[in-house]
Amino acid sequence: MTAHALAAPAADATALPVIDLSELNDPQRHADFHARLARIARDTGFFYLEGHGIDTGLIRRVEQLTRAVFALPASAKERIAIRNTPHFRGYTGVGGELTRLQPDLREQLDLGEEQPAVAPAPGQPAWWSLQGPNQWPEELPELRGAILQWLDATRGVAERLLHAFLTALGQPPHALDGLIAAPRNHRLKIIHYPGQPDGQSSQGVGAHKDGGLLTLLLTDDVGGLQVHTEQGWIDVPPRRDAFVINIGEMLELATNGYLRANVHRVVSPRPGVDRYSIAYFFSPSLHAQEIPLLALPAELARKARGPESDPLNPLFRHIGTNALKGRLRSHLDVAERFYPEQFAQLQAQAAAQGKALEASAY
């Protein structure tokens, strides 16, 4: 029996649940919907979302533009490099981003809500520089409109889902609206995973948790996404036009660990195969400052495990501090160029772990 045949039954046995958001259109189904959401969110944290109502025409258009971005000549992509600005928006080439100091074998374009740059005055916190304008490739003028439309559409879905989560946890649905009001800090990453030769690294993106509240991920039909569960790594097979939802660290903090952010990763496709994905990170506004702690009903509060904090990658309640930490660790070239103080701290931490940090190597 081949390794592939052995793997197949395990993947079926652990198939991820599907939630249909359109059930919320029928008040008679609300109670069942919320009960199921509460159970799934706590058990697996990863699920597919259908019935989200986003027009398939818009999905196809954004998918097609994603491919068009990565098909641009290298010189066009370099012109919008992420290292051009301190805002963590722009293009990163294969191996240019790190997860736990290992290069991710993907290229990506980081985008977000169009906002003017805030240049922090001396003494003001550096994380204000996370806010700023996007860099758009001039060769694809239609990208801007389509992406801004996508950000709006996915945000609408993410808001409904967050409200549903809060209801499921016995909270007023709008309990966290202060975190998601404008000016927003939601982010989008369009990603290309090129196939990798056998016998070399297959880290498309290394094991990580997402930093925001919720992530809505759209993938093409090439697999590779895996989630870590009590049974080990399980495949998250593609499901056409459904979002893969995962819980981010900020929702873990707000629920005192009742909800857990999932560890996930992407294994590179085989040589000659390309995988594309579009990840929307529904993240709290920098202006909201701190993540509040929700007062969960007693029976849920008893089951809250406390947030999980990794000593090598501590989690902060302060939104800007936590967001900047994550971005600096992933993009050392931006850190070295625009955040020299923080870069020196990262170098000192790495040295204490016996590792060298060389931004210029990437």
Ligand SMILES: O=C(O)CCC(=O)C(=O)O
């Ligand atoms: O591309 C994917 O399927 C997942 C991407 C991801 O987990 C991330 O960028 O945080």
Ligand SMILES: [Fe+2]
């Ligand atoms: Fe992720």
